[in-house]
Amino acid sequence: MRGAAAAAADEEQFPSTPGKVKIERAYSMSRQLNRCFTSSTVFTWVLFVMALIASYLSFQSILDTSSRYLAASWGGIQWEAQVRRSAQIRRTGGAAVLVTGAAGFVGSHVSLALNKRGDGVVGLDNFNAYYDPSLKRARAALLAQRGVFVVAGDVNDDRLLGKLFDVVPFTHVMHLAAQAGVRYAMENPSSYVQSNVAGLVAMLEACKSANPQPAVVWASSSSVYGLNEKVPFSETDQTDRPASLYAATKKAGEEIAHSYNHIYGLSITGLRFFTVYGPWGRPDMAYFSFTRSILQGKPITVYRGKDRPELARDFTFIDDIVRGCLAALDTAGESTGSGGRKRGAAPYRIYNLGNTRPVTVPALVEILERHLGRKAKKNIVEMPGNGDVPFTHANISSAQLDFGYKPSTDLETGLWKFVRWYLSYYGYQRGGYIP
Numbered sequence: 001m002r003g004a005a006a007a008a009a010d011e012e013q014f015p016s017t018p019g020k021v022k023i024e025r026a027y028s029m030s031r032q033l034n035r036c037f038t039s040s041t042v043f044t045w046v047l048f049v050m051a052l053i054a055s056y057l058s059f060q061s062i063l064d065t066s067s068r069y070l071a072a073s074w075g076g077i078q079w080e081a082q083v084r085r086s087a088q089i090r091r092t093g094g095a096a097v098l099v100t101g102a103a104g105f106v107g108s109h110v111s112l113a114l115n116k117r118g119d120g121v122v123g124l125d126n127f128n129a130y131y132d133p134s135l136k137r138a139r140a141a142l143l144a145q146r147g148v149f150v151v152a153g154d155v156n157d158d159r160l161l162g163k164l165f166d167v168v169p170f171t172h173v174m175h176l177a178a179q180a181g182v183r184y185a186m187e188n189p190s191s192y193v194q195s196n197v198a199g200l201v202a203m204l205e206a207c208k209s210a211n212p213q214p215a216v217v218w219a220s221s222s223s224v225y226g227l228n229e230k231v232p233f234s235e236t237d238q239t240d241r242p243a244s245l246y247a248a249t250k251k252a253g254e255e256i257a258h259s260y261n262h263i264y265g266l267s268i269t270g271l272r273f274f275t276v277y278g279p280w281g282r283p284d285m286a287y288f289s290f291t292r293s294i295l296q297g298k299p300i301t302v303y304r305g306k307d308r309p310e311l312a313r314d315f316t317f318i319d320d321i322v323r324g325c326l327a328a329l330d331t332a333g334e335s336t337g338s339g340g341r342k343r344g345a346a347p348y349r350i351y352n353l354g355n356t357r358p359v360t361v362p363a364l365v366e367i368l369e370r371h372l373g374r375k376a377k378k379n380i381v382e383m384p385g386n387g388d389v390p391f392t393h394a395n396i397s398s399a400q401l402d403f404g405y406k407p408s409t410d411l412e413t414g415l416w417k418f419v420r421w422y423l424s425y426y427g428y429q430r431g432g433y434i435p
């Protein structure tokens, strides 16, 4: 330690003119360095500096590892125990299912149904902000109440997928995680490639490497029929004229899935959903946003086609879709490979899951008006060139034949169930909004 006398001497030697101080200090330091390097203690200094650098680097790596560990929302003994508990099968011959997109609309309903019948279910969801994440959290909370754990993570995280398969030998994967919405693809195209193409590949990679390999059931879309004009749409129809990037990524998904089936012996079933609606639905879809606007007295935009003035959709109620998903899973047939090696041919299937009764958009609005007891303020505009198709209509005979799929809810009934849920979830009473 330097004494007060030495400090005072320094003050004298180094006057307070800044430029001078620097020069003097530099001169003094270089003299010291010269002395140091010419002295016999040079090796001691070098060793000392090297030791300092080495300990700094190892400290950094400890910091890195621990901060990565702390930042990760998954991993650890407790987390693994939660995953195992959630995956426990509670019925003879039951399945252990990884449901991706479990906090989503279809994913949450399918997870609940699987859990209810005694299958083990582990959910995975990235809770992204495409629409109000609080709705996703509420769905996940509902699942948690029934003992279904939803892991917060992305299907593109291959380390996480690998870990999940290490912890649970899943018999099935229900892959419902996706970037949905037809028109949003023009605003954020890369999100579709990221989720629907890269995410699908990441998930199939994990499945093909798993031992045992699970059977995969995943969500394709009616939008793959694109500009197809032959009605009703059958699985054997051409699907090479997609009208939106969303549709193109789903179509790409079907081809990618086929290649994994062919190379690795993965059992894969793609389900083409037709405009699914119902309680706990997606706020970006027309029936949902129309309901919100009608209740708030705001105008709605109703698109009108050019050649066919009234657009139509084969709206399909969520309970029918869930039954279709479970039946597809139950009849999936096993994957033949293991640890990335094919041992024989495995099933590759594609099915339409629709309602077979298309309804026009103006008719949908009329039903909502009746259920809500309010008139909509309609702005009727020509359909912009934003990826929409004029109509959809499913032929469901393959799903009917192979696993008894038979939708039973018409739009009137299904929308009534949706409206009842909407009013209670968002706190409306007959007389108006509960503040």
Ligand SMILES: O=C(O)[C@H]1O[C@H](OP(=O)(O)OP(=O)(O)OC[C@H]2O[C@@H](n3ccc(=O)[nH]c3=O)[C@H](O)[C@@H]2O)[C@H](O)[C@@H](O)[C@@H]1O
Residues within 6 Å of the ligand: 180, 181, 182, 220, 221, 222, 223, 273, 274, 275, 276, 284, 285, 286, 287, 301, 302, 303, 311, 312, 313, 361, 388, 390
């Ligand atoms: O069946 C499918 O595969 C697709 O179904 C829906 O897509 P879409 O049928 O376009 O559903 P909505 O966005 O709810 O639109 C339904 C109808 O309402 C019309 N619409 C939509 C929004 C609007 O403001 N006004 C309006 O008239 C659309 O043109 C369309 O005819 C989903 O959003 C997609 O994720 C899904 O893949």
